[in-house]
Amino acid sequence: MELRTVNVTRYVTPLREGGSLPAIAEADDEFLYVLKFRGAGQGVKALIAELIGGELARVLGLKVPELVFANLDEAFGRTEGDEEIRDLLKASVGMNLALHYLSGAITFDPAVTKTDHKLASQIVWLDCLLTNVDRTPRNTNMLIWHKELWLIDHGAALYFHHSWDNWKEQAVRPFVQVKDHVLLMGATELAVVDAEFKAILNEQVIREIAALIPDEWLAEEADEAAERREVYIQFLLLRIAASDIFIKEANHARETRF
Structure with missing residues (x-):
């Protein structure tokens, strides 16, 4: 990779x-x-x-x-x-x-484009994993290009790394902001998606993705960079293992909101 x-x-x-x-x-x-x-x-x-x-x-x-x-x-x-x-x-x-750059792409509008329940559930699951607060009706961060849905802009995700405090505790917290997710109403297949995605996201895959991060983005010193890279890995592994917590929160938010 x-x-x-x-x-x-x-x-x-x-x-x-x-x-x-x-x-x-x-x-x-x-x-x-x-x-x-x-x-x-x-x-x-x-x-x-x-x-x-x-x-x-x-x-x-x-x-x-x-x-x-x-x-x-x-x-x-x-x-x-x-x-x-x-x-x-x-x-x-x-x-x-x-x-x-996806030339000619248009911003996803939930009032215009209907998303099937499986795809909505996949995107909601991913955003709960990433603690991505930036996929709301106001700012969907999704595009329609060649009649397909594309995800963009994950820069507001993983907000634990802005402080590094209690990252282990944050890894197993519910994602309460899911209540504002633009696709929450259609995310009715989270349990099915959970089983499928957890089978894909094993430790090797997570480590391969984390290995892509340039050392210079992590820290000035190599030792500190390695430590911070490992925090990202362990945060994601903990969160995946505790996915029941954020799935329960998402289902509750959908039932309450709709």
Whole structure:
């Protein structure tokens, strides 16, 4: 399991949704990407969450744009006229993360596109695992592209890593924010999905995904980077083992809300 690395060659346009100011950029493979910057608000932790969330989704058979490491040269952006963007580019020199740009995709609208119960259950299960608070009717972070549903933007997931406090306790907590999930109403097959997904997400798979995280995103020292990588692994393994807790919470939230 590995990600390609590209070099950013052209800053095309900012995407001014949210506070992280991602951008559409072109790379040396001549493809367009949605570039997520290490110098943005939540820094490399948002990139780690994006990487883990996206690759977990892919392993589980859900559709996610290709993720690549995107290298930003020190000279890049010096001629940028917008001071905010110039400062962001300067703070993001080095390895960033990017998603393949799905040209022509439209934002998922639950009032327009109906999702089958199995797919809704799969996405809700994944977001409960990741503690992803950012898949609400207000901001679905899903796209329709070629008549299929694609997941984007997992940067707000795994919020335990913003403090590192009591991560073992957080790993087995219910995900109460599931009550606001855009697909909760249709997620009626969580028990079936749970059995299927737990059979896929064994320790080897989790370790392979965690191994993708660049050491420099984890810590300055190699020993500390290894320790933090192991925390991500153990957090996910604990949460998978205790999935009954977040499934019970999701079912209760659906019954209460609808």
